[in-house]
Amino acid sequence: MPRPCFTFLLFLFLAARVHAFDTVILDPGHGGHDRGAANGYVFEKHLALDTARRVQQLLTSAGLKVVMTRESDVFIPLEGRSAIGNSRSNAIFVSIHYNYNRGGSGHGIETYHCHNAGYPLAAYIQAYVLKESGLDNRGVKRANFHVIRATTKNPAVLVECGFVSNRSERGAMMTGNYRNQIAEGIAKTHGDR
Ligand SMILES: [Zn+2]
Structure with a gap:
């Protein structure tokens, strides 16, 4: 019945569970020979790195420490990424x-966690990226992707920031404005430490 109140309480609950952290480890997917999703010359590896750099800039300006699993177009094995995920405290x-799907009908944002510790963070990032981007909500989901399964020392999430295979989302993500919106959404999470 009092839905706004419930929503507020839910957010307070989540805020309490995203415990204090002073470092954000950003993991731009793919790189090097691994292009990730691709359509023509639009490669996921480039979009992910550019987005991560924008998040890095926002978080650094806000006074957080940022660690990047890659800072250029290089291939980093999944084990190397989770090793970095486990290399810091707090x-x-x-x-x-x-994202990508055959046929191009897939659209929207989804955020994954594997362990329960990642759920509040996934919910936050999903909510803020949706708010900033205006894209459709595909929900917060649990999955076994290596980087979020093997990163156990810290809450770990994987966010899919729109579909390379979807013509209109692809058009948007090729603009700096769109990647800024995504980055703002991801970076806003730091405000809820
Ligand atoms: Zn990917």
Whole structure:
């Protein structure tokens, strides 16, 4: 019945569970020979790195420490990424990807966690990225992707920031404005430490 109140309480509950952190580990998906999702010359690896750099800039300006699993177009094995995810204390781990499906009908934003510790962070990132981007909500989901399964020392999530395979989302994500909106959404999470 009092839905706004419930929503507020839910957010307070989540805020309490995203415990204090001073470091954000950003993991731009793919890289090097691994292009990730691709359509023509639009490669997920480039979109993910550019988005992560924008998040890095926002978080650094806000006074947080940022660790990047890659800072250029290089291939990093999944084990190397989770090793970095486990190399810091008081951190959160955010893997940044762009999505793909055959046929191109898939659209919207989804955020994954594997362990329960990642759920509040996933819910936050999903909510803020939706708010900033205006894209459709595909929900917060649980999955076994290596980087969020093997990163156990810190809350770990993987966010899919729209579909490379969807013509209109692809058009948007090729603009800096769109990638800024996504980055703002991911970076807003730091305000809820
Ligand atoms: Zn990917």
